Amino acid sequence: MQSNPPDPSLIRGLTQRRLGRRDALRMSGLSAFAMALAACGVKGTGSTAPSAPAPDAVAKYWAGKTSNGKVDFANWPLYMDPKQPELKKFTKATGVKVNYQEVIQEMGPWFAKVQPQLAAGQSIGYDLMVITNGIQFKQFVDSGFLAPLDHSKLPNYVANADKSYADTAYDKGNVYSVPWTSGITGIAYDPKKVTRPITKLADLWDPAFKGKVGMYSDTQELANFGLMALGIDPAKSTAEDWKKAATKLKEQKSAGMVRNYYDQSYVDALGKGEVWITQAWSGDIFQKNVSDGTDFKFVIPEEGGTIWTDNFAIPITAQNPLDAIKLIDFFYEVANAATLAEYINYVCPVPAAQEQIKQDAAKLSGADKTAMEAVASSPLVFPAQSDYAKLHYYVDFKTVAEQQEFQSIFEPIVLA
């Protein structure tokens, strides 16, 4: 066949786009669409909020605030006697009504839930919340979502709080928060199913418990155990360490060890026999045993556990901040701190409460007395300096990028 060179105009016609009026209209439509796309960005509140606010921030925030006789309080489950004796006492003493809701199960979902309202300057429906130090705590502070606390309104805190809490990395000087309690992440197990004593993190990788191990879905809690199992201190860990820890945790998962990754619902899973051995928060297991008559064990593994602090904080958009700060201070009265610790068995931020609990115990007799004395001497409620040696702190993120990298390394383990 003879091949003629094709007509150049034909090629041009075939290859070039011809723009008609309709196309031009379409194009302008498209570019309008593109502009619309670009216009709907999501406003952040800027990481401009410094860790130390302007000196007059406290005065500015608290000026003109009045008491309204009520406070909406968001807390975690298993953090108070269900009969709420302290809150009743508070209402009786001050006339302020407390609406207590156990709505926080995990920090990630809590921050994601209230972030849009706070960013829009709207009330989240709560005047007081209890939030853990960690990624989201920093996000709350950096976004400027927390009201600076007026320490002159917290006389009991000033007088009774353990002074070491004012010197934490996450909120130096307790500018935005004061502790509710601290707690320890360790291992809980059901001795009926797990017949040998559990002592170390490696037990969570033991094939004998295949499919019966519970881990946390909170990436920090999960990562900490992977890191400590490798002998790495989370607070000093690097991105390299995170990858190693993720590999270790993936091994555990792909071997079919892990039944699921839980939020606070791990207690329920342990109770139902879905898991036999699980990551756990110290006081939860104590309360579960008291309220349901179970006999679960809690141990701090040889390699170490982590210690964290759950903190009172007032969202910047709170409707009743004055009532909220009154309630915070109420929990720093020695007697109230004591009864709370007696029930929840978490680390008490008021050292003088130990003496109070001993006195309370002296008034009792029999089993109640023994139980109360055990609380007063429990290392889980009043840890001694030597106990802290075994405890590690969370990873302290310097930058947002670092934190995002951490998330992207550990998130797929929980989700995959």
Place this chain on the structure above:
Amino acid sequence: MSRSRRVLAPYLLILPGGLWLLLFFVIPMVTMLSLSLQQGDVVSGYVFTGHWQTYVDAIGNYRTQLVRSLIYGAITTIILIVLAFPVAYWIAFYGGRRKPTYLFLLLLPFFVSFVLRTISWRYILTDEGMLLGPLKDAGLLPGSFNILGTPVAVIFGLVYNFLPFMVLPIYVALERIDPRVVEAARDLYADPPTAFRKVIFPLALPGVFAGVLMTFVPASSDYVNSAVLGSSSTTMIGQVIQSQYLTSSNYPTASALSFTLMAVLLVGVFAYARALGTEDVMKVAAR
């Protein structure tokens, strides 16, 4: 005056629905598309940068869950057809004057929220619950046996929750078949299986098609069943999207995954309509 009114009338009629669609469909879709192309973090805000890489990364990271969701959706749909067809057939042809009663019974579970019903299954199926507990005590099952947390539990939950959505459209299609058509088939010497194969089933096909649409799409993107009855090894794409939105506040990834899922489902549905031979089926289904 009356003429201009007549010209305006159709537009006025479409106005409420159109506004509704614009407000609650078009605007959210555009917002979501925009979100999926933004970069940043939740504290300092997300800014539009046209970053398509998010799609590549999101699909790369969560391909397993996407594929798993489609597989679960497909298995669920097939089980549903097998379960629902006989039920619909029986009600349509043998239900007699009790048909409304049977249909009511079918819909009765809907009077309780489906999340609550799924949670109830959790209590029934749990490791030492009312089903497995006695079997384990009797030594029929090993102590570590479990249903919850497995794909079986998740697919079971999906089938349970979507069954009426398959039965009803098939029932409607079967109900509409003129009995005389079946009689005619018999008169022309078709034995019952042949009459079913050549007459009843083809006429019921639009119902099956509608049923597949109403179950496969929501089942594939469901996250409740997997969250309540499954474990981390049964994570479905809906859960990933939910957690990207509501745990990590990673809006771009969540939006990108939502769009990807939507695209995959749309392509799937159209391919399915093609394969079944046509828009015809669509038309009949919409009848």
